[in-house]
Amino acid sequence: MKVSIEPMKFCHVPSVAAIEKMVYSAPWSEHAFINEILDNGFASYYVLLIDGEVAGYTGIWVILDEAHITTLAVSPVWQGKGFGRSLLEHAIAEAAKKGAVRITLEVRVSNLKAQALYKKLGFTPCGIRPNYYHDEDALVMWLDNLPSFCERNGFSVVKTPAAERDWEG
Numbered sequence: 001m002k003v004s005i006e007p008m009k010f011c012h013v014p015s016v017a018a019i020e021k022m023v024y025s026a027p028w029s030e031h032a033f034i035n036e037i038l039d040n041g042f043a044s045y046y047v048l049l050i051d052g053e054v055a056g057y058t059g060i061w062v063i064l065d066e067a068h069i070t071t072l073a074v075s076p077v078w079q080g081k082g083f084g085r086s087l088l089e090h091a092i093a094e095a096a097k098k099g100a101v102r103i104t105l106e107v108r109v110s111n112l113k114a115q116a117l118y119k120k121l122g123f124t125p126c127g128i129r130p131n132y133y134h135d136e137d138a139l140v141m142w143l144d145n146l147p148s149f150c151e152r153n154g155f156s157v158v159k160t161p162a163a164e165r166d167w168e169g
Contacts, residue, residue, distance in 0.1 A: 001051060003083075005090045008037055008045035008057060015054035016047065023073045026134060036070070043070070044094060048087055050078065058087040060095050060103075067095035067146075069105040085117060092121070093155035096146040103146060106138035115139065122149060 008016065013033050020027040036043045042063050048056035056074035060067050069091055074083045095103050106129060107114050115125075123141040132138030143149060 002049075003086075004049050005046050005087065006049060008033075008047045008059075010034070010037075012047045012054050012057075016057045019054065019057065019073055019075045020071075022076055028071070044098070046087070046090060046094070048074070048078075048083055056083050056087050058091045060091050062095055062098040062100050065099055065101045067091075067098070067100035067103040069103060072105075084114075085121070088117065088121060089153065089155065092143065092146060093150055096150045096155070101146055102142060102144045104140060104142045106132055106140055108133055109137045109139050115141075118143075 013030050016033055017027070017030040020033075033045070036059060037045050040061070042061040043059060044062070045059040046057065047054050054075075055078045056072075058072040059070040061070055069088070072084065072087055072091065074087070092103060104126075105118065105123070107118065109128070118141050119125075121143065123143045125139050126142050127140040129138040129140055149155075
């Protein structure tokens with residue numbers, strides 16, 4: 001089994017949107033993902049590929065020295081196998097490379113499994129966003145000092161210039 005995490009390309013969007021529909025009650029559309037990766041200069045999106053097929057994805061925004069994980073999902077077929085953690089660690093490392101020193105995310109208050117993963121990696125609950133998901137509140141979590149996190153976990157923190165997007169394929 002060949003596993004990789006790569007920048008999201010246009011050809012990945014239909015598979016990403018299909019996973020989105022499987023795992024979220026209010027899924028983003030293909031158009032929303034395309035807008036994020038084409039029109040949002042703060043955004044970077046990545047796909048988890050298993051034997052060339054999209055099995056998960058994540059996205060971040062980096063604005064000045066702060067990052068926001070906008071989305072993270074793994075296909076139900078591949079959940080519980082550590083791929084969510086791999087995507088999360090990749091997003092953190094990429095945010096640090098882009099100059100972020102802290103990162104935040106929102107998670108459903110009922111999603112204890114995801115919260116446990118985030119806490120395991122050092123995220124701290126910092127507040128509640130009422131009705132964030134229209135049907136449920138979100139727990140806001142932060143991870144500070146990304147360079148130290150990356151160093152402790154063996155991730156490179158060498159800042160890289162903004163990558164050119166490859167929309168072929």
